[in-house]
Amino acid sequence: MNSKNPDSDVLVEFRDVHFAYGDRPILKGVNLTIPRGKVTAILGPSGTGKTTLLNFIGGRLHPDRGDVIVDGLSVPRLGLKQLYALRKRMGMLFQSGALLTDINVFENIAFPVREHCRLPEPVLRNLVLLKLEMVGLRGARQLMPSELSGGMARRVALARAIVLDPMLVMYDEPFAGLDPISMAVIVKLIGEVNDALGISSVVVTHDVAEAYAIAHYMYLVADGRIIAQGTPEELQASQQIQVRQFMDGLPDGPVPYHYPAAAYEDDLLRGGLD
Amino acid sequence: MRLFTLIGGGVIARVSRLGRASVFLYRVFLGGWQIFTRPSLLVHQIYAVGVLTLTIILVAGLFVGMVLSFQGYNTLVDFGAESSLGLMVALSLTRELGPVLAALLFAGRAGSALTAEIGLMKATQQLAGMEMMAVNPIERVVAPRFFAGFFSLTLLAALFTAVGVFGGHFIGVTVLGVDAGVFWSSMQEGVDFNDDIVSGIVKSIVFGFVVTWIAVFEGYDAVPTAEGVSRATTRTVVNASLAVLALDFILTSLMFGDV
Numbered sequence: 001m002n003s004k005n006p007d008s009d010v011l012v013e014f015r016d017v018h019f020a021y022g023d024r025p026i027l028k029g030v031n032l033t034i035p036r037g038k039v040t041a042i043l044g045p046s047g048t049g050k051t052t053l054l055n056f057i058g059g060r061l062h063p064d065r066g067d068v069i070v071d072g073l074s075v076p077r078l079g080l081k082q083l084y085a086l087r088k089r090m091g092m093l094f095q096s097g098a099l100l101t102d103i104n105v106f107e108n109i110a111f112p113v114r115e116h117c118r119l120p121e122p123v124l125r126n127l128v129l130l131k132l133e134m135v136g137l138r139g140a141r142q143l144m145p146s147e148l149s150g151g152m153a154r155r156v157a158l159a160r161a162i163v164l165d166p167m168l169v170m171y172d173e174p175f176a177g178l179d180p181i182s183m184a185v186i187v188k189l190i191g192e193v194n195d196a197l198g199i200s201s202v203v204v205t206h207d208v209a210e211a212y213a214i215a216h217y218m219y220l221v222a223d224g225r226i227i228a229q230g231t232p233e234e235l236q237a238s239q240q241i242q243v244r245q246f247m248d249g250l251p252d253g254p255v256p257y258h259y260p261a262a263a264y265e266d267d268l269l270r271g272g273l274d
Numbered sequence: 275m276r277l278f279t280l281i282g283g284g285v286i287a288r289v290s291r292l293g294r295a296s297v298f299l300y301r302v303f304l305g306g307w308q309i310f311t312r313p314s315l316l317v318h319q320i321y322a323v324g325v326l327t328l329t330i331i332l333v334a335g336l337f338v339g340m341v342l343s344f345q346g347y348n349t350l351v352d353f354g355a356e357s358s359l360g361l362m363v364a365l366s367l368t369r370e371l372g373p374v375l376a377a378l379l380f381a382g383r384a385g386s387a388l389t390a391e392i393g394l395m396k397a398t399q400q401l402a403g404m405e406m407m408a409v410n411p412i413e414r415v416v417a418p419r420f421f422a423g424f425f426s427l428t429l430l431a432a433l434f435t436a437v438g439v440f441g442g443h444f445i446g447v448t449v450l451g452v453d454a455g456v457f458w459s460s461m462q463e464g465v466d467f468n469d470d471i472v473s474g475i476v477k478s479i480v481f482g483f484v485v486t487w488i489a490v491f492e493g494y495d496a497v498p499t500a501e502g503v504s505r506a507t508t509r510t511v512v513n514a515s516l517a518v519l520a521l522d523f524i525l526t527s528l529m530f531g532d533v
């Protein structure tokens with residue numbers, strides 16, 4: 001594990017984080033901690049700011065108020081050089097994979113290594129093949145990203161995210177849009193990678209069953225706050241109405257089915273005179 | 275009142291965009307050291323931006339030179355001044371048509387491609403992915419493209435002019451029968467290195483800088499959607515073309531305004 005402060009049990013800490021996109025508040029005082037060596041899932045409906053939390057950890061966004069501490073460092077206060085040094089110790093799996101489309105699978109995984117290290121070509125080759133073997137795609141190394149299925153692209157992106165042996169891997173909606181087999185493969189890989197490499201993982205998702213399968217600890221985000229947290233069993237047992245709506249996938253509840261609007265009758269009687 | 279709000283809003287938006295573009299340019303220059311430590315990045319982009327634009331530049335230069343020669347001959351022959359055909363073709367190309375038309379063609383061919391490429395990299399999160407791999411996309415993606423475009427256009431404009439002169443020679447000498455010695459000697463006597471050639475080079479350097487700046491900025495600043503990238507590409511061609519024509523007027527006034 002590539003950590004500089006391994007004695008602390010907490011790898012990431014959000015302290016009273018507030019954030020708004022323009023006038024639209026996204027986070028209204030989020031406090032959460034991500035422990036070392038575990039898989040932490042952050043769940044919540046779409047548009048509640050889950051990905052924004054990952055962007056804070058990676059320093060791509062800064063909170064309006066509050067602090068984000070990663071491995072003892074306050075991310076919003078880091079200079080560009082320190083931030084880039086911290087990012088070398090993180091990996092991120094984007095929802096789209098974010099593979100570089102003009103180079104093949106092998107070169108995509110070799111990309112961060114070539115950018116940051118000067119390894120002899122045979123060593124680099126073995127390192128890339130090792131990571132590809134982990135995700136089961138050693139045979140696909142010559143394929144271009146356009147030739148990969150959605151699930152394969154995500155596995156390649158995972159191999160790239162772990163090629164520098166990071167202390168933390170962030171997964172942004174890793175299960176979205178995958179067929180059941182690919183989804184099962186990704187679920188298996190997240191757990192295996194976390195255990196085999198001794199890293200910490202943060203999984204942002206709205207797929208409840210998959211999160212249950214891999215997470216050691218879960219946070220549920222809604223309306224800009226953490227509304228529930230605990231082990232999968234604790235969240236499963238929660239009777240909180242907001243938790244139940246999300247976990248059981250109910251179409252109506254505290255998160256309303258209808259987008260806020262004027263009364264239906266009024267709208268119809270206006271005859272299109274908006 | 276609403277009109278003032280609209281005008282004010284538009285002005286503020288444009289000034290803020292210009293500010294963003296200036297900060298972006300500063301960051302590109304800061305990231306420019308990559309082209310010295312990793313020249314292969316620059317060479318690759320010079321191929322993509324410059325070499326692949328050669329065909330359109332050479333073909334257009336040839337035709338422009340031939341048309342100039344036809345039109346020039348028809349006008350000059352009425353005054354018995356067809357011996358100045360070489361001079362007329364050369365001056366038109368070195369001072370104006372070479373830099374301006376090469377820049378307009380470059381904006382359409384390479385500028386739009388640069389914007390679309392960078393914009394699509396943004397839309398598909400490739401730039402964000404690089405940032406998270408601790409690779410600065412301005413250093414790794416934008417700076418090599420910017421300097422490649424800047425160097426390439428200067429050379430492409432010179433090639434446009436050279437090929438245009440040969441096109442003019444072909445029509446003037448081979449087709450219309452102007453004496454070859456007269457064609458070249460009028461050019462040799464009338465074209466001044468400092469006044470004509472250097473002014474053309476200065477223009478192409480300025481155009482190369484502005485066109486490539488607009489192209490890479492529009493790509494980097496594009497709204498990361500299909501429509502956003504499409505609009506950014508259109509803006510590159512329109513803004514770069516207008517900037518080239520406006521700057522050409524300003525530079526010509528400065529260089530030749532007192533004659």
